[in-house]
Amino acid sequence: MSAAILDGKKLAAQMRAEIAAGVAALKAEKGVTPGLAVILVGENPASVSYVTAKGKACREAGMLSREIRFPVDIPESRLIETIEALNADPAIHGILVQLPLPKGFSEKKVIDAIAPEKDVDGFTPVNVGKMLIGDDCFLPCTPHGIVKLIEVTGMDIQGKHAVVIGRSNIVGKPVAVLLSRKGRSANATVTLCHTGTPDLSVYTKTADIVVVAAGRPHTLTGDMLKPGAVVIDVGVNRVPDATKPKGYRLCGDADYESCAEVASAITPVPGGVGPMTITMLLWNTLESARRG
Ligand code: NAP
Numbered sequence: 267m268s269a270a271i272l273d274g275k276k277l278a279a280q281m282r283a284e285i286a287a288g289v290a291a292l293k294a295e296k297g298v299t300p301g302l303a304v305i306l307v308g309e310n311p312a313s314v315s316y317v318t319a320k321g322k323a324c325r326e327a328g329m330l331s332r333e334i335r336f337p338v339d340i341p342e343s344r345l346i347e348t349i350e351a352l353n354a355d356p357a358i359h360g361i362l363v364q365l366p367l368p369k370g371f372s373e374k375k376v377i378d379a380i381a382p383e384k385d386v387d388g389f390t391p392v393n394v395g396k397m398l399i400g401d402d403c404f405l406p407c408t409p410h411g412i413v414k415l416i417e418v419t420g421m422d423i424q425g426k427h428a429v430v431i432g433r434s435n436i437v438g439k440p441v442a443v444l445l446s447r448k449g450r451s452a453n454a455t456v457t458l459c460h461t462g463t464p465d466l467s468v469y470t471k472t473a474d475i476v477v478v479a480a481g482r483p484h485t486l487t488g489d490m491l492k493p494g495a496v497v498i499d500v501g502v503n504r505v506p507d508a509t510k511p512k513g514y515r516l517c518g519d520a521d522y523e524s525c526a527e528v529a530s531a532i533t534p535v536p537g538g539v540g541p542m543t544i545t546m547l548l549w550n551t552l553e554s555a556r557r558g
Contacts, residue, residue, distance in 0.1 A: 269526040272415050272498070272533040278541035281414075282327055285548045289328040292555060300555035301330035302360040302386065302547070303352045307345065308338035308368040312504075317364050323544045329551060330357060338368045345371070346379045353381040360386030360551035365436070383557070386550035389436065398443060404550045409440040411542025412477060412498050417451055419496050419531045421474070428454040429469045431486065431519070432479035437500055441477050466490060478519040488524030497525050497532040500539050 292298050302324050306317045317333060324331035334348060345363075352361050361384045367373050377385075382392035388406035396403035416423060428445045432438035438458065446456040457469045467490040470476050478486045479500035486497065501519030518535030526532050533539055 269497070269529040270419070270531040272418060272496075272531050272538060274411075274415060274533060274538040274541045277414065277418055278545040281545045282323070282548065285545070285552055286327045288552050288556075292552070293328070296558075298555055298558070299328070299330050299357075300360070300551050301332065301355075301358045302362065302551045303332040303334060303355075303358045304362045304364060305334045305336070305345070305348065306364045307336045307340060307371065310366075310368075312502075313364045313366075320362070320544055320547060323548060324551070327548050327552075329548065332358065342371055342375065345376055349376070349379040353379075353384060358384065359554040360384055360547070362387050362547065384554060386547055386554055388440075388550070394435070394440075397440065400447060404554070405444065405546070406436060406440045407546035407550065408437050408500065408539060408543045409444050410546045410549075411539060412441055412500065413444050413451055414546070415498060415533060415539065415542060416475060416496060421496055421531075423451050423475070424453040426454045426474035427457070427472055428475040428477065429457045429459060429466075429473035430477045430479070431459045431466060431470075432477075432481070432500070433458055433460045434479065437479040438477075441479070445475070445477075470495075476520075480519045482519055483517050484519075484521050486520040486525060488521065488526075488528040491525060491528040493528055494530040495528070497529045498539065499525075499533050499535050502535060502540065 304317050304320050321331040321333050352358050361380050363376055377389050380390055382390050385393050386404055388404040393403045430438050430442045442456045442458045445454040459466055459469055470490040471492055473495055475496045477498045481501055483503045497520055499518035499520040503517050504514040505517050507515040516536050
């Protein structure tokens, strides 16, 4: 294997130390403690573990964490009222609704209820629109974390060919927007691939950067890469594994072994993009509290 491992845990720990220092300074200077409210509806095991991890990270950074859990049959109107109350709560600077919501909820309606100035996930139409036109806004956490991880490689993104596999609103599309923006850590030529792309390897073979966010193991293999490419594997897939205590193991969308032989740097799963997503959430919450 030749690729360097892009250690998301290590970068996240460094950034979280900086964020914790920022939180302490804000408390000392202005008496303000950044507060994040996380709303969970239902008991989807993956969502429960994400919400728990977010609360823990928040407290470790010295922030206020408010977890609000609702049963799966809560009326949507009650959820929206809760969001509206949080919008008006001065102790709360960030509001996050854990997605996906159970069947029957309109994610669009629920996300729309979050005040854009507290939308630390960067999912409201106002923040998405601002990102698109290059206005100051909360950047979505996973895409922002991905850019930070590419920066760590020392590769100048400017002028490179970046291939993004996946066009979801929370990962693929915003990653493509961030990498193709004019400015620092951007200015790449971006190709956005999806299930309508007949042959991914036509594009990935000329890519300096490949971001794979398809939600399918083995979407990217080493023979699809140009030697020296940087691979960011966003996928989190549970693969049955009887040797593991939980009966499954996590794997990404890239075939790690074959990709690592060809790439210059690659993110592991777990321990790559995941820790950065939560870190950028803390970053946005601190920024929101600073803005007051
Ligand atoms: P999603 O909404 O299911 O979108 C997947 C995208 O990949 C779609 O655009 C789909 O194309 C495309 N796709 C699927 N199979 C493909 C294939 N064989 N070839 C080309 N394109 C393909 O998923 P998501 O929310 O973006 O998440 C993607 C993965 O990242 C999931 O495993 C998720 O768990 C993980 N994730 C991780 C983090 C983290 O913090 N680590 C955060 C978010 C998501 P179509 O549009 O044509 O259907």
